Amino acid sequence: MGERSVDxxxxxxxxxxxQEGIETAWxxxxxxxxxxxxxxxxxCCRNCNMGPCRIDPFGDGPEEGICGATADTIAAxxxxxxxxxxxxxxxxxxxxxxxxxxxxxxGEAQGYQIKDEGKLRSLAAEFGIPVEGRSKEEIARDLARExxxxxxxxxxxxxxxxxxxxxxxxVWQKAGIVPRGIDREIVECMHRxxxxxxxxxxxxxxxGVRTGLSxxxxxxxxxxxxxxxxxxxxxxxxxxxxxxxxxxxxxxIIVHGHxxxxxxxxxxxxxxxxxxxxxxxxxxxxxxxxxxxCTGNEILMRHGVPVAGNFLQQELAxxxxxxxxxxxxxxxxxxxxxxxxxxxxxxxxxTSPKARFEGAEHIPFDxxxxxxxxxxxxxxxxxxxxxxxxxFVRIPEEExxxxxxxxxxxxxxxLGGSLNPLLDAIKAGQIKGIAAVVGCNNPKIxxxxxxxxxxxxLIKSDVLVVQTGCAAIACAKAGLLLPEAAAQAGPGLxxxxxxxxxxxxxxxxxxxxxxxxxxxxxxxxxALGVDISDLPVAGAAPEWMSEKAVSIGAYVVGSGVFTxxxxxxxxxxxxxxxxxxxxxxxxxxxxxxxxxxxPEKAVDLILEHIAARRKALGLEG
Ligand code: CUV
Ligand code: SF4
Numbered sequence: 260m261g262e263r264s265v266d267x268x269x270x271x272x273x274x275x276x277x278q279e280g281i282e283t284a285w286x287x288x289x290x291x292x293x294x295x296x297x298x299x300x301x302x303c304c305r306n307c308n309m310g311p312c313r314i315d316p317f318g319d320g321p322e323e324g325i326c327g328a329t330a331d332t333i334a335a336x337x338x339x340x341x342x343x344x345x346x347x348x349x350x351x352x353x354x355x356x357x358x359x360x361x362x363x364x365x366g367e368a369q370g371y372q373i374k375d376e377g378k379l380r381s382l383a384a385e386f387g388i389p390v391e392g393r394s395k396e397e398i399a400r401d402l403a404r405e406x407x408x409x410x411x412x413x414x415x416x417x418x419x420x421x422x423x424x425x426x427x428x429x430v431w432q433k434a435g436i437v438p439r440g441i442d443r444e445i446v447e448c449m450h451r452x453x454x455x456x457x458x459x460x461x462x463x464x465x466x467g468v469r470t471g472l473s474x475x476x477x478x479x480x481x482x483x484x485x486x487x488x489x490x491x492x493x494x495x496x497x498x499x500x501x502x503x504x505x506x507x508x509x510x511x512i513i514v515h516g517h518x519x520x521x522x523x524x525x526x527x528x529x530x531x532x533x534x535x536x537x538x539x540x541x542x543x544x545x546x547x548x549x550x551x552x553c554t555g556n557e558i559l560m561r562h563g564v565p566v567a568g569n570f571l572q573q574e575l576a577x578x579x580x581x582x583x584x585x586x587x588x589x590x591x592x593x594x595x596x597x598x599x600x601x602x603x604x605x606x607x608x609x610t611s612p613k614a615r616f617e618g619a620e621h622i623p624f625d626x627x628x629x630x631x632x633x634x635x636x637x638x639x640x641x642x643x644x645x646x647x648x649x650x651f652v653r654i655p656e657e658e659x660x661x662x663x664x665x666x667x668x669x670x671x672x673x674l675g676g677s678l679n680p681l682l683d684a685i686k687a688g689q690i691k692g693i694a695a696v697v698g699c700n701n702p703k704i705x706x707x708x709x710x711x712x713x714x715x716x717l718i719k720s721d722v723l724v725v726q727t728g729c730a731a732i733a734c735a736k737a738g739l740l741l742p743e744a745a746a747q748a749g750p751g752l753x754x755x756x757x758x759x760x761x762x763x764x765x766x767x768x769x770x771x772x773x774x775x776x777x778x779x780x781x782x783x784x785x786a787l788g789v790d791i792s793d794l795p796v797a798g799a800a801p802e803w804m805s806e807k808a809v810s811i812g813a814y815v816v817g818s819g820v821f822t823x824x825x826x827x828x829x830x831x832x833x834x835x836x837x838x839x840x841x842x843x844x845x846x847x848x849x850x851x852x853x854x855x856x857x858p859e860k861a862v863d864l865i866l867e868h869i870a871a872r873r874k875a876l877g878l879e880g
Pocket of ligand 2 (some may be wrong): 302305306307308309311312323324325326327329333454455576
């Protein structure tokens with residue numbers, strides 16, 4: 260199973276699954292082989308019912324669809340639709356958090372509070388909302404209203420774009436890709452990709468970048484900032500990771516999905532004395548809440564809640580036989596879970612009206628009765644504990660401590676209040692640059708291998724690594740999120756980490772929290788008086804799989820950051836499109852993509868890029 264994962268706990272559970280006849284994503288991946296070549300290359304189209312059409316990549320068959328669309332048009336339209344779906348997912352998450360703040364301020368949401376009043380006030384000031392002598396509820400309502408307008412098209416340009424360096428905003432102006440409203444750009448993607456609308460691959464890609472920007476500097480940024488207001492801005496915190504965090508003698512509840520509105524309430528409900536007493540009555544020593552994927556990241560960032568694993572471990576968690584309930588909301592939740600759970604005693608509980616799963620128990624979650632619903636869910640898990648099939652329980656012992664919680668505010672605090680120590684270290688070449696290693700898992704790549712190889716080599720080369728999402732969980736499990744990991748870093752980065760007491764790999768949160776990375780990059784660029792594209796920084800998504808990752812890629816490159824993809828995007832059938840994404844984009848955006856499936860070579864690309872940027876800035880080494 261070593262070719263499937265580099266994570267020992269996962270390898271053990273893969274073996275257990277095989278013994279027990281359970282199929283996982285890896286078996287289903289094998290059954291899909293060979294995968295459709297047209298799909299892999301992005302040159303099949305079903306956008307109208309004259310089709311489906313496909314382009315012959317070898318040039319022997321059709322070179323255009325029935326309507327005349329070429330390979331470049333088709334692949335670009337398909338890419339745009341991926342961006343639209345990804346941006347929609349992040350932004351709809353953002354909208355839900357904005358709504359929750361609005362309802363909390365109105366006293367209509369149960370269990371929520373405005374935890375970070377300082378952030379509320381500073382955001383209100385940013386949006387020009389009066390704060391003097393007003394209650395936090397009054398301010399929050401106005402701020403939430405302002406945010407809601409950003410989803411439409413009332414203002415003409417997104418407010419948070421003003422956080423970007425002047426030079427970057429000029430790039431967007433010049434290219435005509437300033438995002439106007441979050442929802443508007445997504446709708447326009449769907450319009451442009453309808454049969455017979457936008458057929459120019461360059462024009463399509465430019466709008467794709469605009470849509471991505473409306474995610475990164477819009478929907479995702481709202482998700483992050485408003486979550487901080489409601490649940491607190493993360494500070495460095497320690498916790499534990501990997502499947503070993505499950506407890507044999509406790510009620511184990513895994514919260515999986517994305518929105519902290521749900522997971523925060525489950526964490527709260529699990530501290531309820533009555534429920535704890537109920538758990539003891541059933542013979543359990545306690546209630547153990549663990550996270551998975553990005554909702555796991557949300558609660559580990561704020562509470563140090565244990566994280567059971569990343570994307571490809573969701574089925575494996577159930578295979579331990581020790582999960583009494585897996586509570587899911589939206590995004591990255593495999594429909595296969597209910598089938599796997601059916602072989603054990605695990606209850607899969609869906610909670611979002613937007614996401615139902617055949618075979619799951621549905622407990623609708625809404626903000627008005629959030630805490631009551633969370634209690635009900637915890638109660639179901641408690642009641643399910645005695646039904647565990649003891650003979651099928653096996654929890655791998657692997658678990659690892661992590662330090663997380665590096666919001667922008669926490670990074671500044673760790674630096675002693677200003678960016679200067681970091682800038683000085685970069686200027687002096689102690690830290691060569693910063694790389695954001697983010698994104699999912701993908702059975703096309705041995706689980707976690709891409710994340711770990713890339714991150715280990717980068718820190719060894721004195722590149723500070725910042726992370727979010729499943730990439731961060733991979734590194735947590737490998738012990739790279741600990742100050743002690745400074746020993747694995749190069750001499751320069753290692754010394755800086757030891758001096759500040761921070762890890763060489765900073766966990767900045769869930770995928771929507773890549774907005775924190777944007778804010779950090781913008782702050783560094785502003786401090787140096789340059790554009791983000793001038794900085795010695797790079798992005799990497801070694802194991803990405805989701806459409807959200809495509810939207811992220813669009814806004815990261817659109818923000819001027821060179822980005823290396825480790826799994827191949829479905830665009831290669833469009834030769835001119837591919838050339839645009841990997842070369843041409845540089846002249847317009849100051850950044851482009853590279854595709855490199857070999858992590859060693861990906862590191863070289865990043866190091867070369869960082870060296871070139873250092874040289875251009877006149878920095879030594
Ligand atoms: Ni939103 S998007 S698999 S959980 S990082 Fe994890 Fe992160 Fe990708 Fe999903
Ligand atoms: Fe075929 Fe054009 Fe219709 Fe796509 S839009 S299915 S290429 S005819």
